[in-house]
Ligand SMILES: Nc1ncnc2c1ncn2[C@@H]1O[C@H](COP(=O)(O)OP(=O)(O)O)[C@@H](O)[C@H]1O
């Protein structure tokens with residue numbers, strides 16, 4: 589699943605190269621041991637391949653974010669493969685449980701074909717377990733390969749449908765980035781990981797939010813809004829179109845800008861510029877407004893490309 593991690597010789601699921609063994613000794617790339625300070629305790633998952641967690645049989649590690657491991661697993665009752673998100677054992681504390689409950693409560697309220705649906709949330713043998721349908725890969729994995737404009741527009745539209753829907757339900761995602769976009773069969777794209785999402789109020793106070801490099805400037809200052817999600821989504825779409833990430837201080841034109849000319853209609857270029865303005869007032873207000881502008885730019889681009897063929 590695009591992950592470099594696998595199952596090592598002891599049958600343990602996890603990163604051998606950079607994991608810690610049971611004694612808290614870091615294994616470097618050659619498998620040589622290096623002593624670490626005591627505060628860096630276990631960072632490898634305790635769960636092993638083929639281990640059972642309730643009705644689930646673990647098969648491998650798909651990925652891990654800041655707080656959790658995501659495993660591929662078989663639901664032995666339903667007979668389908670799923671993705672299980674389980675917080676890192678060593679890190680289960682009030683903050684992590686807060687984020688997990690937050691993810692459950694927000695995701696459970698959302699019902700949209702482009703949002704990763706929660707199948708189940710429960711506590712099994714002392715593990716907090718979130719169950720999601722299993723996707724093929726993340727958008728990060730997909731971005732390792734070239735992407736055509738047609739595919740980029742297809743993915744962008746689906747991600748924007750998800751964002752527009754979440755915003756219409758007053759949910760601010762706060763962590764829009766390619767790791768949190770999961771691809772399924774038949775080019776279905778689903779936005780996931782509502783772990784730090786928030787219910788919108790007038791101003792949102794940040795709490796351990798976002799990921800540097802994907803975050804709008806004002807969100808880095810601790811004030812995420814729907815306009816911050818618009819910014820992060822703009823960065824992803826720009827990256828899909830050009831193969832390059834705009835970077836701080838986000839001065840237009842961004843690197844790779846020349847590649848857009850001749851490939852997309854100027855309206856699409858204006859769309860990208862407006863979505864990623866440093867001044868949030870100049871951006872689209874929310875996902876709904878951004879989606880509308882995108883659809884116009886997409887139609888213009890399709891006409892433009894048809895004429896050029
Ligand atoms: N349903 C899924 N199907 C396939 N891979 C997934 C799925 N959910 C998550 N992943 C992989 O696991 C990674 C971490 O999942 P995520 O929900 O973003 O957890 P975190 O909150 O720890 O960031 C993702 O970036 C993705 O690579």
Ligand SMILES: [Mg+2]
Pocket residue numbers: 653767768781
């Ligand atoms: Mg994530």
